[in-house]
Amino acid sequence: MRSRLTKRKADSVSPAFHSPGLSLTPHPSPEGTGGFGAMINMHGVVKTFKNAAGEFIVLKGIDLTVERGEFVSIVGKSGSGKSTLLNMITGIDHPTSGKVVIGGTDIYTGVTESQRSKWRGRNLGIVFQFFQLLPMLTLLENAMLPMDYAEMYDFDERPARAMEMLKLVGLEKFANKLPVLVSTGQQQLAAIARALACDPPLLVADEPTGNLDTKSASIIIDLFEELSRRGKTVLMVTHDPSLTSRTTRNITIADGLIVGDSAKDAVSVRPSQRSLSPAGQRQSKIVNRKS
């Protein structure tokens, strides 16, 4: 079998963020806000799409800072640019101009797509609307896969870690089932377990409840809240206005611009006021790792 891997290889470089092959120079907040502690720092992000019909500016100079531990919802109409904004944050797409710094790392400067994938595996958990579990793998294997790609945790530890994540979302009984054999709600829970497998500080969800019934959706949002309480930064795109009441911060986007941000109205609860500080996130129960 494979040799035992040293867990969290990048820890020695950045205690909170793992950036293999990336420039790890910390980037202060362009506006002086957020600073080194900010989880997401976007400055002047423009995204233009070109096709035969012409040029479309989808994001028109986005400035956004999200602190560690925030539970943020992004809302907006279809075509407003919210998914594109999420793609900028996850490194799925790249901006036409502007800067995106995640956890102190500029993810677009001098970084290849391949390097960004590895970085994403170690630092981001992504939850899709359609779950996107690999159909040929069991729920347990799906949950183990990010650890294999990101080379996180010892090889022999990964099954236990994945099972721990499935237990967290209440799927331990279904661990050895293929996705095709479980309900859509369970698939989404398994997708969240997979997203948490590498213990990323940032969880990004694109319409996570968009394809679920109300009951399943509620379970998912409960889980996000719990994760947020335990110090994870959670960023969620949604159409559903009823969900925004459960997040700590709401960002409204329209025509490629942020037109509303509850944080700027100073009504949201700052993460520093939470029971767990960002520094304390690493020791949270969910992300507790065996040494």
Added chain:
Amino acid sequence: MKPRWRKVLHDLLDNKARTLLVVFSIAVGVFSIGVIAGAYQIISQDMSASYSSNIPANIELRMTNFDEDVLDSIHNQPNVKDAEARRVFNLRVRVPGTEKWTTLDMTAFESFEDNKINLLTPVEGSANPTKREILLEQNALEELDVRVGGLLEFQLPDGSTKTLPVTGIVQDTASGAGDFLASPFGYITMDTLQYLGQPDSFNRALVTVTGDGDDIVYIREVGAQLKDKLEKNGQIVIRSRFSTTHTHPLADTVNAILGILMALGILIVFLSSSLIANTLSALLNQHLRHIGVIKLVGGQRNQVFRMYITLIMAFGVLALLIAVPLGGQGAYGLALFISGEMNFNLLGYRIVPMALLIQVLVGLFVPLIAGLAPVVNGSRITVLRALSGGLADDENQASPEEEKRLPWFDWIQVKATRVLAARGIHIPRPFVISLRNTFRRKSRLALTLFTLTMGGAIFIAVFNVRVTLHDYIGQIGKYFVADVSIDFDKAYRLKEIEQVAMNVDGVERVEGWQFLSGELLDENGGVMENLNVFGPPADSDLVEPIILDGRWIRADDVRKLAISEGAREYFPDLNAGDMVNIKIEGREEVWEVVGVFQFVDREGVLAYAPYEYVSQMNNLANRSFSFRLVTVDHSREYQNAKAEELDKFFREQGYKVRVAEAGRASLDTAVESLDTLVVFLLIMAILTAIVGSMGLTGTMGMNVLERTREIGIMRAIGADDRAVMRTVIAEGVVIGLISFVLAVALSIPFTYLLSTIVSLAVFQSAIPVVFTYAGYAIWLGLVLLLSTVASIVPARNAARLTIREVLAYE
């Protein structure tokens, strides 16, 4: 143009890589069948035409010396159309200034201008040498580095040397046509004989018959009458050979080999059709949404069917445009190669109508047949299913209450991984993905495995056939154990030759052998076949016979012989204890067969009788013309060196050496000839392997295309370029390895089949099959390489996909 036909045109032109893949898949099959069918036609027509155009002798009589009067009497015999006489002898020759001696079969013509039998075709320079000039057969140039105008140095039996200028190069398609082992030929006039120390008389008569020159029974009858007449007039006919006018002596062999190639060609068409079926099936899958939209706006099933059938026909036409001209060239190239090896001429490059027809049929109908099922299924699909595409399958809406069952194969895979995990064996998930992906498209996998497995099985079988043939030649080598053979023009005492030979370093011992030349007769005294009787000492260990029936020769055997199984071609029930009629030195005798041994006969049936008896018959007690020597080292190089040394040594001592050569010289030439056959087979095997790997490339490409979304997911959760590539390549390698296991199993019957066909063609009998690890090891390496290479491009494409593209795809 109607919009739907414009769509067909777009489908053809927009995705050039896919169009190329389909066109190339069809073109490979069309090309292969075109090459083989064309070569088959060209060779079967031209081999016979070329052979007969040089007016081959129907009857060839090897006789003791005779003169013009005898030739006239032959000419005057009934049923004889033409008769010519030659003097044939061999001399050692080299290019002055070089060391290497080559034995040349010298043929002296009475007249080159009036030559009517076994005509020579001028290649370069003069075709009509005068006194003290020589023409060379073009194959001689492989042995002798000489050009027209150059000199050749001949070593006469008395040790002296003479030189002759080469005034021309000719091709002789008739002489030695049936003998792979024939020495190269040189041609001189009769008035040059004296200069080379030869008597001014003939020793060979060439005869053509009146009437049907293709009736071998009739030719044999004429030959028997002729021999009778000659022998009654006191002439001794040592050997006789009968041939038909229009059938090249190697026609059966060549046809058998071409038959195998044709079978392989048909197989390649099958393989390429599975490739086409795979590709078209994937294409139709990709087009499901298009079909849905077409039907949504009122398109009917028949219209969809016609659109895609037209698309397939267009692929076929494009493939024909590529494969027909290339196939024609390839056919002529293959025919040219074979004709060069067999020394006959082609009538020139031409389009073979039959091959063209086969190509057109294969190019148009095979894709149609292969694509019919996917097109019919595609055109029948409902709008709903077409528009939902494959996504609905994966994004199922199952409820936990709903009991769903996994297909048994998927269940086994999951179960196997769990069982291993329970034992602490965890397979890395990326590799689990590769493994399970392998079996997701089972019909596609089956077709891919079919092509790769067939390619592998043939490849392995060809190696086994090669070893089988070599092993058999090796078995024959047991009849040629001596390291050096020396033949003299004069009989010498055994003791004397032994004493002289032992003075040469490395010589361990010497045996004197006797030789009898005769004919095997039927019950009525008709000649069946030439008989070569070797007379080694009965206790000689320089022959290690493989006895099939009876026993080996004994010193006290009188008129008894052990005969090769080749005699069973004429006497199928021949066994030990049977009596055979033979004609030796002009006398008809009855000999007892004491044993039948395994051997591949060439130029007559081989038999052994003890030296002790044969030397009495030849009046050569304790003497011999022919000696076999054993040296300390048995390598071919050492044998060559010792043959040279002994030749020189004996000549220096005044002995009249005719020829001294390495014991394995003839065998090695035979092995080289067989290797030519193996090369043909190997070319076809490689072609099937290429088709197989193309199939794998196509499959991997289609798999990647269909799994774009999954690759995007992998990237989203942390798979870098290498991880994505590894997953795709591992899947290709797994398919390659499965095909290897199947090919190993399938190679066994293939080996038996190919060996039997080839050995029947070459040796006229089935030979024991031998297996070698080499073919398996090389194929394993090759299939791993091919499957890796075949997966690299799809893997790179997979790695290049950005997640945004994946989402866009969705």
